Amino acid sequence: MVPFGDFEYFGLLLYILLPLIALGLLGVTHRAWTLVAMGLLLVLQASGSVPLRPDFHVREIYIIIGYTVFQGVVAWGLLKYKNRRVFYGAVGLCLLPLFTSKILPSVSPHSAFGFLGISYITFRSLDVLFSIQDGLIKSLAPAPYAAFLLFVPALSSGPIDRYRRFLKDWEKARDRGEFLADLDIALHRIARGFLYKFIIAALIKTYWLDAWSTGRSLGTLWIYMYAYTFYLFFDFAGYSAFAIGVGRFFGIRLPENFDRPFLSKNIRDFWNRWHISLSFWFRDHVYMRFLLAAAKGKWFTGKHTSSYLGLLLTFGIMGVWHGLSFHYVLYGFYHAGLLIxxxxxxxxxxxxxxxxxxxxQIFVNRLLTFHAIAFGLLLFSGRLTPPAPPEFEKIVEKADGNEVRGIAWDRSAQKKEIKVDLYVDDAFIERKSADAFREDLRDRGLGDGKHGFRFSLPWWVRDGRPHIIEVRESANSSPLKGSPLTVEVERNDEEIRREEENLRKAREAAEALEASPQAPAPPQAPAPTTPPFRAPSPSGAK
Incomplete structure (x- = not known):
């Protein structure tokens, strides 16, 4: 379940937070229940599975637990054997899961590794390693360390906290007055999150962003640039508001992530206002460390060389962190160029x-800075660079009472025919090859475009009752993305009467044929390869 993604999540979240609220009103700080509540939230969010191999899926929660244990072993190893070589090795091991999650899908298209939020947890893990190496952390207790890494409100998209700051909140006991103050802030932040994410961002996406999401004319891209800039801010700032607000229920004061970024007077000011926890993390742990190493080693003689190279390094890494696609890397170097x-x-x-x-002049500076930022986000969106075709795409695009339509494409098996099976209410209906030509697939670079499929649904689905529609790949019975789904179509009495009449006539003809002594015996039908399917009675009788 995506955190803060829908109202169902908030309903379940409320049940988990109620004991924390009750304890807070009593003036009790009970970290044991905090850990239990975080564990329940983690199970709620990490309920899916990850295909380490096409035929081997692992529950996401198990990967998260294993990842946490692995990072803990690395950190405690550095504490015990602290020296420069061990530090470099620890950093490499810390980054290994993140690199694997980025690279594995390219090497093995049907495989994946990782979980939602692995990038942000890696930042927290690295913060601990850097602090140990700098002598700022002398010991690590398992419970607060695990709580820091897996602090669920900020797990998937930040804000990025620091261990020593987190530990102060974790060890602090709140009285009733402090809890009420936190509760007031929490409710205000959550209300702001709803306003930003579910109202403003949703309206921008529905009536502005989506309306201009196609086309490459200059005017279209210009309007899309504004829409995407505002949508990204309100969506991301809304998420951060939720994370900060929910964090207050746990007594954790997560750092701010946004401070009116579109009022920035220059690009340096912008990075002090936008995604603050990320930009400060890179400033402290990448940029400043590079400058310090360059100064100690006397690598450069130029006055600004180390600073400018440090910016290129820092923002280049930031771009790669967002993704390995060209537009993410370009976005990073673009901002490095602006700062230089x-x-x-x-x-x-x-x-x-x-x-x-x-x-x-300040007004003009803000206007120019805003447009430089907006153009950078247009680069970030990928609209200016042609998208690379996916390695595979197997998805149900449409399902209604009449048809099911989708795509089954695999780059590694372009010449191999992919067959898909249609199931209704877990009963096999039909098998087809995904070989229908679609011009849009060819234009997207999906081979010759002959990778579409379409099923016509049986008439009895249109009976006013919900039916589960599922499309599976024939070779391995794995469901396609977007499947299964539930379809409920208004009852069509005229069609039902017509089909029932056709069935009645067919039965009468068959009975008459059997009763005729001159009629030759009908040929024996071959045995079906799948169990026979009996459609439910359209009239509702069992």
Missing amino acids: FYDWFSQWNKTRKLLGESSL
């Missing part, structure tokens, strides 16, 4: 005084 240009221009402007600090 701003630093150079600031130095140049100090002597020439071309730009001042008047109200008009």
Whole structure:
């Protein structure tokens, strides 16, 4: 279940938080129940499975537990054998699961590794390793360390906390007054999250972003750029508001992630306001460490060389962290270029005084900065770079009372015919080859475009009752993405009467044929390869 993704999640979340609220109102801080509540939330969110191999799926919760134990062993190993070589080895081991999750789908298209939030947990794990190496952490207790890594409200998308700050909140006992103050902030933040994510972002997506999501004309891209910029902010800021608000129920004061970023006066100011926990993490653990190492080693003689190379390194890594696609890497280097240009221009402007600090100039600066940011997010969206075709795509695109339609494509088996099976209420209906030509598939780079399929649903599905529709790949019986799903179509009495009449006539003809002494015996039908299917009575009789 996606955290903060729908109202069902919030309903289940409320049940888990009720004991924490009751304890808080009594002025009791009970970390044991906090761990239990976090465990329940973790099970709620990590309820899926991960295909380590096409024929071997593992529950996501088991991977998370194994990952946490692995990172704990690495951290405690560094604590015990702290030296530079062990530190580098620990950092490499810490990054190994994240690299595997990024690279494995490219190497083995039908395999995957990881879980929702592995990038953010890796940042927390690295923060612990850096702090151990710097001598800031002398010991690690299992419970707070696990709670820090797996703090569920911030698990999937941050904010990125720091262990020493988290530990202060974890060890602090709240009285009733402090809990009520946290409760007030929590409710306000959650209300803001609903406003941002489920109202403003949803409206932008429905009536603005989706309406301009196709086409590559300059005007279309310009309008899409604005829509995507505002949508991304309100959606992400809404999620962060939820995380910060729910964190307060646990007594954890997560760091802020946004501070009116579109009012930034320059690009440096922007990175102090946008995704703050991420930008500060990269500043402290990548950029500053690179500058320190360069200064100690006297790597460069130029005054600004180490700073500019540090920016390229930092934002290049940030781009790769978002994904291995070209537009993510381009986004990172684009922002590095903006920061380098701003630093150079600031130095140049100090002597020439071309730009001042008047109200008009500040307004112009904000306007220019906003458009530089928006163009960067347009790069980030991937609209300016042609998307690479997926390694495989097997999905049900449409299912209603009349038909089921979808795609079955596999780059590794382009010349091999992919067959799919239709099931209704877990009963086999029909098998077809996914070989229908579709121009849109060819235009997307999916081979020759002959990878579509379409099933016509039987008439008795349109009986006003819910039916479970599922499409499975014939070779391994695995359901396609978007399947199974439930279809409920308004009862069509005229069609039902017509089909029942056809069935009645067919039965009468068969009975008359059997009763005729001159009629030759009908040929024996071959045995079906699947169990015979009996459609439910359209009239509702059992």
